Amino acid sequence: MITYVDAAAKARRTPGVIPLHGEEGFAGMRKAGQLTAQALDILTEYVEPGVPTATLDKVAYEFARDHGAVPATLFYKGYRHSLCTSLNHVVCHGIPDERPLREGDIVNIDLTLIVDGWHGDSSRMYPVGELSRKAERLIEVTYECLEAGIAAARPGNHTGDIGAAIQALAEGERMSVVRDFVGHGLGRLFHDEPNILHFGTPGTGPEIKPGMIFTIEPMINLGRPHVKILSDGWTAVTRDRTLSAQCEHSIGITETGCEIFTSSPAGLFNPLAARAAN
16 A cells, blocks of 8 residues: 655655655755765766775765765765765675776766755766776666666656666666665655665556655666675675666656756766767
């Protein structure tokens, strides 16, 4: 049983209860989303061979501090960093460290900044120098999957339509969709209802209604979809050690479609498209 409630009356996550936000929520999410996107734009300048991912974490922390924001992951369930850096076969939740990036790496940077109580959540892929063609194609398909999911995120559709669109595109390219991690509602809560699966059947799942706010964040593997968690309790990797990519936007459902809160101010969200334009 799915219930839709005014977000102002909902203080914690309750299974099956989906908050609907008004203009206050959309305004708060715009501000948080844009600051997060700005930080991710700035990190573009630092992603190059020889730079440790710990440096990226430091840059993100200092940016948040200087702009009156708080990184949502810092001390979240014991996590001790401001962002996640997931390299190559790491699917998500990679932990920044002192190992330097290498030519040909691909890295997903996932950042959530809390601004005035609102969570702006986004991730994107960053190429490190020149990539192999298979790495480029994986990133291209992952971004196409996100675009397909966003196109399906409109009133009257169901959350299953989002997942079905992503799954059809990925599998049509002989890639796979990770099942273990999903998108999620957010706003004043970091993780809220509903869960957004990146696979599924059209017409299933909760109906999409104006006022809903959630992330779409497909994780696409070159190989099989199976993942495992490393002993640190956070890092998820592909079981077959093939490359994985992810990209993520926070969106709000409007009367006619959706608004993307985390669009890049500098047009850098899709790194390969930005590189080709230059």
